[in-house]
Amino acid sequence: MAFKKLVxxxxxxxxxxxxIKTRHFSVVITKWENEYYAFEDSCTHDGEEISCGKLEGCVITCPRHFAKFDIRNGNVLALPATEPLTTFPTKVNGNDLEVDLESV
Structure with a gap:
């Protein structure tokens, strides 16, 4: 694994x-129930920035067509999306949050 500090x-x-904008794409970082989650800032249905959507608990809703995803694992919870979000492993190292962007 190739964990790197993002924030x-x-x-x-x-x-x-x-x-967080990386060299190749943007990553959304969030914290829910004291756990950190990271996923690509792109709805798998049409590429909309998922960060513009609404986060309720562990569910994020795309602002364009209202697809829903579980931020913990990327699973699709509501159509029209059929492919999961790309998620990345995270770990805390001191005061830094490190993300493995190469795990996909």
């Missing part, structure tokens, strides 16, 4: 979405 954990608020 300090102090910058991530419970239930809020933080977008």
């Amino acid at each position: 300090s954990i102090g910058e991530i608020e419970e239930g809020k979405l933080t977008v």
